[in-house]
Structures are given as structure tokens and as C-alpha cells.
Amino acid sequence: MIERFYLKEFLTFKEADMEFHPGLVVFTGPSGSGKSILMRSILASVGLENVEAQICESSVSWSIDEERYGIQNESLNIFRHVKKEKTRYFINNQSMSKSSMESISSTHLRHLSLKDYNDFESSALLNLLDDRICAKTPNHALILQSHKDQYTQFKTLSDHLKEIEEKEKNLAELKEFALYEIGKIDAINPKIGEDEELALIKKQLSKKEKIETAIAQAQSIFSYESSVSSALGLLEANSAFFDDAMNELRSLFESASERLEELEEVSVESILDRIEQIAELKRRYGSVEEALAYRDQKVQELESYETIEHSKDDLIKKLASFQSSLKSSAQELSKQRYSILKETLATLNGYLGMLYLREATLELEPTLLNATGSDKVILGLSGTKLDRLSSGEFNRLRLALLALGVESMQGSGGVLMLDEIDANLSGEESMSVAKVLRHLSTHYQIFVISHQPQLTSMGEQHFLIYKDDESRVQELSDAERIEEIARIISGESVSDEARGFARDLFERARG
Structure with a gap:
């Protein structure tokens, strides 16, 4: 409140x-x-x-x-x-x-x-009926909740089946596309880190001749090696540092020469072609790693396409089982609703009579299976369509429905x-x-x-x-309320007769 x-x-x-x-x-x-x-x-x-x-x-x-x-x-x-x-x-x-x-x-x-028709919607009227049944038969709430839970699962499986059937329509194209994408990457067969290695080879090839010339010219340093060692000996200096440096230089030149000999067998065109293939792959997928991840994704999709028929058969069997159970619970819900419909209508018409309105009609009609069963409730007011009611009639009809709902309400309605x-x-x-x-x-x-x-x-x-x-x-206090009621009755000039009528109204309301 x-x-x-x-x-x-x-x-x-x-x-x-x-x-x-x-x-x-x-x-x-x-x-x-x-x-x-x-x-x-x-x-x-x-x-x-x-x-x-x-x-x-x-x-x-x-x-x-x-x-x-x-x-x-x-x-x-x-x-x-x-x-x-x-x-x-x-x-x-x-x-x-x-x-x-x-x-x-x-x-x-x-x-x-305003004319809000929510109270007259089938869902609201069904809820009103179900609340009245639950007040008398608590087991009805369990059946209704079980039906709703099963319908949720049924709907999830139905949606999944629709997805499968949609995929089935394009299955041949999907398989062909997945195979094409896998084949395109497999044709290149990239390796992680290959792009960096190719870039290094390309760089070395571009400097191969210069490196060979520079090494050939530098080789003459070794002809002076013994002279330098002799001079260090005469100076009685430790020559170990020089020997180590010359050995390291000799090893470096030998490794470089071996690498250059290997590059002799490398085709520059094939390296450039391979670099272009990897570059194209990176332009499309972002990186070699992402290309390989995409390939794995398509392989998994292909495997799922292969098992789609089996999944569909399983789903159809499960849906048939759910549908059978849902039909059974929907029939039980309908039975309970029909059993209380006549009494509910009589009570509603009692309120409508109090409110000086014509009698209503309340009918259950079959509808497609849904979360609340397979019923819809149709409310009518004898001789008048709901959208033709005056605002006063409309609000009084809504009050009658609210009053009906109060009878089975637990706790506060707000x-x-x-x-x-x-x-x-x-x-x-x-x-x-x-x-x-x-x-x-x-x-x-x-x-x-x-x-x-x-x-x-x-x-x-x-x-x-x-x-x-x-x-x-x-x-207002009680006395002030009586005076205000008298003002409503007779206007600003309040008569004793109006006060008497006001007091009578007020006391009857309290009695």
C-alpha cells in the first residue's frame, strides 16, 4: 500500500x-x-x-x-x-x-x-477461472504448473526442430560450402609461424649476393691470424681472447656460407608465391591462427550436418511424447474449467446485477495447445459488444471481474x-x-x-x-465527513434535511 x-x-x-x-x-x-x-x-x-x-x-x-x-x-x-x-x-x-x-x-x-481491455483478455479470464479452481482444488495448481513446464520444453524442442528443418532445405548447399572453405584452406595448408619464416627467407634472398661478396672479402683476415698470434706471444700477452674471437668469426662465416648454399636451391618465385598465398589467407581471416580455427569450425559444422537426420528423428520422438502428455493435461485443465464455469458466471452476474448491468456470457472455446492448456475464454455482455460499452458500463464490468477475483485472492492485490x-x-x-x-x-x-x-x-x-x-x-473527522456528504447532496447551502440524509448514509455504511 x-x-x-x-x-x-x-x-x-x-x-x-x-x-x-x-x-x-x-x-x-x-x-x-x-x-x-x-x-x-x-x-x-x-x-x-x-x-x-x-x-x-x-x-x-x-x-x-x-x-x-x-x-x-x-x-x-x-x-x-x-x-x-x-x-x-x-x-x-x-x-x-x-x-x-x-x-x-x-x-x-x-x-x-481508460478503456484498458487487459481484464477482458482470454489469458486474464483463464487466470481468474484457474484461481477459483485452485482455491477449491489445490491439485489444479500442480497440474497447471506441470503443464506450463512441459510446454516450455515442448516449445524449445519445436523451435529446435524448425531450425533443423530449415537447415535441411539448404543442407546440400551448406555441405558444399563447408567443404569448399575447408578445401581452400587445406590447399594452402598453412603452418603457424610460417609467414614470419617466409619473410626472413625473402629478406635473406634479397641480400644473398652482397653477403657472399662481403664474406669473400672478409676471409683475408684469416691469413693474418698466425702473425697476430706471434705478435701477441712476443708481447707476452694472453692470446686466448683473440683465438676465441677468430674461432667465433670462422664459425659465423661457415654457418652463413652453409645457409647461402641452402638458398641456392630455393626458388625465389616459389617463395614469393607462397608469401602471396599466406598474405591472401591473412587478408581473409586475419591471421594464420584464425584461418585454422575457421577451418576447424567448418569441420565441426560438416560433422553436425552428417548427424542432422539422427537428431531430427530423436526430436520428433520426444515431441510426440510431450504432445501426448500435454494433450492429456490440457484435457484435465479443460474439465476442471468447465466444472466451475457455470458457478463463476452466476457469481459474476450477481455482481453485475448489483451494479445495474445486464447479464454477461462466459464461454470456453477450444484453441491451439499453449502454455495454459487448449482453452480460450470469451466474455460478452448481453446485447452489447465490449467495444460499444459506455465508459461507465465498461468500468462497472471491470469492477465486477475484480470483485470476482477477490474471492480467490491470496494476500494483497496492491x-x-x-x-x-x-x-x-x-x-x-x-x-x-x-x-x-x-x-x-x-x-x-x-x-x-x-x-x-x-x-x-x-x-x-x-x-x-x-x-x-x-x-x-x-x-476529515466523522463529523466533518457528514457535513461534506451533506454538501455533496445539497450544494454549498447545506440544509438540515441534507445533514440528516448524510448522517443516515454514513451510519449505514458503518453498520
Whole structure:
């Protein structure tokens, strides 16, 4: 529920601070006093409306999915909308996107103002039927959950089969392409590090003649080797360093000469061709390593194509088994739904009768197998299509469905916000709406704007919105409530007769 709301600087409101109770909360006041502005501000505080208030803040007892939204729950979670240079949203002082705040709030609060057909969708009506069955037959919930789990697996396998069948259509082309790609790389047969080795050979070939000439010229140094050793001996100097240097130089020249002899047998054209092949491979795949990895991937794909028929046969068998089980559970679900349909319709029509609406029709029709079975529910209102209903009829029909849902509801349903749901209704119709809302308030916290004394008298908490130089909010005591109900009945000049009728309404609502 929403436990507290604070508003600062929005249109005719300078400031408003309210604490709310559970149950039915009524807002009344003269036209133009700011009731709708206040309602919009409450919605804005939790991200469900756009307003230009400086601050809108609601303290709520809703539980937030901490892992999903990264918000830690407090004993009361504070939702805040702040407008300075731009609008920002916070939960527990942590900055939040409007879309995330809206996602959190929409699971706890419903604003019943526009013609939202979600309550009349087959999925919602099926859920309503299933909840009523579960309240009487707990095993129904197990069957339904098992069916949903199996259908999820069935759908996954079905999608996989479609992928296989799609691949089958192009299997010959896929195999041919994989073989072509493998063959193209195998024809080059690259080795890791080969490109660096080829670059070195190319470099050596380009300097081969210069190296040979330089070595030939440098060989004359060895003819002076004995002379240098003799001179070092006469000088009584240690000649080991010289001997080591000459031996190392001789070894280096010999290795170089051997390498040059090997290069004599190397074809320059073949090296250049090989370099170009490797370069082309690198241009296409990025590197020799990536080319070889791509080849391995195509080999694996080729192997998977070879086993595709076997996989398909296995999938078809599994799907047949799942389908048989799903049909069986769907039939059991249908049986249970048919068993409660007549009683559910009678109860719904009881609420519709209270609300001065025509009787409804509620029918089960077969449909394609899905996660909830193989049923769809069709709701109708005798003599009128749902899209032709007036807004008053539409909202009263929706109230009847909500009242029906309350009968099997476990725990709180959250918050409902209603804009003048009793507008243009007779006194009897308004009282019927008030009674249904009072019934709903056992599981919902309900905020409602009313211009009728009947609904106003049923409220468990009553706020008066009035305007002098600015819009103000006042929570009314019992005596003040009777006076406000009398004002609604007779206008600004309140008569004793209106006070008497107001007191009678108020006391009957309490009785």
C-alpha cells in the first residue's frame, strides 16, 4: 500500500502531506479544487504519470526485486519524483530511470481510468477461472504448473526442430560450402609461424649476393691470424681472447656460407608465391591462427550436418511424447474449467446485477495447445459488444471481474486508483459501485474521486480537497465527513434535511 504522500509546488498546490490507511480512500471537493491534479501527482511520484511538480514523493510497503533493479528494500520504500532543471526519479535516494520505476510500480498499482481491455483478455479470464479452481482444488495448481513446464520444453524442442528443418532445405548447399572453405584452406595448408619464416627467407634472398661478396672479402683476415698470434706471444700477452674471437668469426662465416648454399636451391618465385598465398589467407581471416580455427569450425559444422537426420528423428520422438502428455493435461485443465464455469458466471452476474448491468456470457472455446492448456475464454455482455460499452458500463464490468477475483485472492492485490467511477450514475448505481469497492478494499487499497454521497459515505478514509488562494487537503473527522456528504447532496447551502440524509448514509455504511 501507499502509506504517505508528499507534494510540493504543482499548479494550484503549494504543498500537501497525507498519510493513508488500508482500504477505501475517498477524495471529494468542489469542481476545480484540484482532485484530479492530486491523483495525477500520486501516479507521478511512482513513475506512472508526467507532471511538473517540484517534488512528488510516496512511501510504499511494496517489495522490490533487489537483484533485478539493484535497489535494497527498506521497511518503507521511498519513491520520489523531483523537478529542477530536469525531472529525476529516485527510490530510497538512489537515482532510477523512469522506465524502471514504472516497471516496479505497475506490478503493484493499477490506474483504472481508460478503456484498458487487459481484464477482458482470454489469458486474464483463464487466470481468474484457474484461481477459483485452485482455491477449491489445490491439485489444479500442480497440474497447471506441470503443464506450463512441459510446454516450455515442448516449445524449445519445436523451435529446435524448425531450425533443423530449415537447415535441411539448404543442407546440400551448406555441405558444399563447408567443404569448399575447408578445401581452400587445406590447399594452402598453412603452418603457424610460417609467414614470419617466409619473410626472413625473402629478406635473406634479397641480400644473398652482397653477403657472399662481403664474406669473400672478409676471409683475408684469416691469413693474418698466425702473425697476430706471434705478435701477441712476443708481447707476452694472453692470446686466448683473440683465438676465441677468430674461432667465433670462422664459425659465423661457415654457418652463413652453409645457409647461402641452402638458398641456392630455393626458388625465389616459389617463395614469393607462397608469401602471396599466406598474405591472401591473412587478408581473409586475419591471421594464420584464425584461418585454422575457421577451418576447424567448418569441420565441426560438416560433422553436425552428417548427424542432422539422427537428431531430427530423436526430436520428433520426444515431441510426440510431450504432445501426448500435454494433450492429456490440457484435457484435465479443460474439465476442471468447465466444472466451475457455470458457478463463476452466476457469481459474476450477481455482481453485475448489483451494479445495474445486464447479464454477461462466459464461454470456453477450444484453441491451439499453449502454455495454459487448449482453452480460450470469451466474455460478452448481453446485447452489447465490449467495444460499444459506455465508459461507465465498461468500468462497472471491470469492477465486477475484480470483485470476482477477490474471492480467490491470496494476500494483497496492491493499489487501485479510480477517477470518478461513479460519475453520471444514479444514487442506486452509485451505492452499488460503493458496495463493490468496499468488497474489493478487503484486498486492495483503493483511491477514488467521488461526486456522489453514496460512494463517499463508504470510504474508510476521507480527504477533502478545497481551494482558497491555493489548493489544500484536509483529512476529515466523522463529523466533518457528514457535513461534506451533506454538501455533496445539497450544494454549498447545506440544509438540515441534507445533514440528516448524510448522517443516515454514513451510519449505514458503518453498520
